[in-house]
Structure formats: structure tokens, C-alpha cells
Amino acid sequence: MTAASTLRIGEHTRLECRICWYVYDPAKGDAFEQIPPGTAFTDLPDHWRCPQCDAEQDKFLPIDGT
Numbered sequence: 001m002t003a004a005s006t007l008r009i010g011e012h013t014r015l016e017c018r019i020c021w022y023v024y025d026p027a028k029g030d031a032f033e034q035i036p037p038g039t040a041f042t043d044l045p046d047h048w049r050c051p052q053c054d055a056e057q058d059k060f061l062p063i064d065g066t
């Protein structure tokens with residue numbers, strides 16, 4: 001992930017897995033990894049990976065708009 005795209009990730013930014021299209025929504029968190037709702041993508045623990053395909057965090061891209 002480039003520095004430019006990292007800067008676009010805010011508290012409420014949703015990100016989509018490029019491998020399996022799983023969407024991480026900060027408003028929902030991630031029950032699978034016991035991430036509480038309201039956790040920004042950038043605040044996820046380093047070991048967090050895609051719950052569906054185990055992709056690393058740098059495989060996620062921000063989703064613009066809705």
C-alpha cells in the first residue's frame with residue numbers, strides 16, 4: 001500500500017479485500033477477530049487479516065463513497 005492511499009483511510013473508511021471482496025466496516029468491527037464496532041482500519045492489530053481469505057492488510061483498498 002502506498003503512503004498516498006494510507007492517508008485516505010479515515011476513522012469511518014471502509015476497505016475492501018482485493019482477493020475475496022470482503023468489506024471491513026469500522027462501524028461493525030469484526031466479530032470473527034473480536035474487533036469491537038468503531039475500530040478504524042488503521043487501528044486494527046497488526047496480526048489482523050482478512051477473515052475470509054487470510055489476506056494481509058495491505059491487500060485491502062479503501063472504498064470511495066457508498
Ligand SMILES: [Zn+2]
Pocket residue numbers: 017018019020021022050051052053054055
Ligand atoms: Zn479476503
